[in-house]
Amino acid sequence: PTFLLAFGPSVPMLLSFIFIMTIGEAIWQPRFLQYVAETAPEDKMGAYLGVARLPWFLTKMITGLYAGWFLMQYCPEEGALDTGTMWFWHGMIAIATPVLLILATRWMRKGFRG
DSSP, X not given: OGGGGGGOSOHHHHHHHHHHHXXXXXXXXXXXXXXXXXXXXXXXXXXXXXXXXXXXXXXXXXXXXXXXXXXXXXXXXXXXXXXXXXXXXXXXXXXXXXHHHHHTHHHHHHHHXX
């Protein structure tokens, strides 16, 4: 839904983004953690759940590294704002992980089998 913000500043688009993200998180996150808990060995459940949260933590760190640069480039103190382009590139970065995971599925499954 990040691409909704690429159309430029708009309150309806912002509210749509917040609504879709909230519903998506409410559905995805509990189910993902349930899956991790169900597949983890009994004695390693805490470690598995901790590692399952690692992508969320890394996302926050990585976003922090480029967010300031994005703001300086696309939302300068003086001059024209280009928030649509900023959100477009943010969306492209966000979509890279699922695309790369889909492309790496065969490699990952082969590694799990042995």
